[in-house]
Amino acid sequence: MGVTKTERYKPQQLELSSMLKALGHPARVAIVEYLLKADDCICGDIVNELPLAQPTVSQHLRELKTAGIIRGNIEGTAICYCINKDAIDALNEYFRVLTAQIHKKTTNCC
């Protein structure tokens, strides 16, 4: 069906998987990594950095934005995109706790 029954899961799981899904494409990982490395965040040249056509990049940017991973500010003619610190912090915290809990476990058969 291609349709996820969202009402079957915890809000926390839906929120998390939505952010991870947004990062689940190499182009979108590349966008985040480029935004990180760019000095200022006037980012009119994201398109030139990626091996994709402009509409495709625009679409990926929208997905990252919808998931809350990045933010966009209008700066005259261009648009300034940058990473949403809070979202990355939340992901970092999730994996930090997950890792800690895994390492606490004694029974691990695999």
Added chain:
Amino acid sequence: MGVTKTERYKPQQLELSSMLKALGHPARVAIVEYLLKADDCICGDIVNELPLAQPTVSQHLRELKTAGIIRGNIEGTAICYCINKDAIDALNEYFRVLTAQIHKKTTNCC
């Protein structure tokens, strides 16, 4: 087209996005969280824990396994699934570094 041109990205970005994509579905987040909380990892009852039919769960498990997020060991009639510590460690490390780098940045317009 629905087809990602993988040769256009860095191996690191492909590897990472593949793992994140695997976790980009609430059912698969739920599976990982259940594996974490289960005492031993003889996990024949994952199906009962999820609001999905058995073939669907089996499919999700395979995707997690293919991405390296979980491992599966045959235990007689049942199969023992558990989290692949190394994969979660790698994700944790990625977000740890990403977070650190973001907080180091002074120029953040959004």
Added chain:
DNA sequence: CTATTTTATCGTAATATTGCAATATAAGAA
């Protein structure tokens, strides 16, 4: 051997994603 149990695979329908050409929109420059 024949159940039974557990998990995987097949087949299929519904929907989502990816990518791009064409076009639209928005804002400043001339």
Added chain:
DNA sequence: TTCTTATATTGCAATATTACGATAAAATAG
């Protein structure tokens, strides 16, 4: 105003994902 530049939206084709019923496969129990 018209031109240019930057980004978004539309429309579409190719492919992928999600979900499940039916069935297969693999191991043990009787």
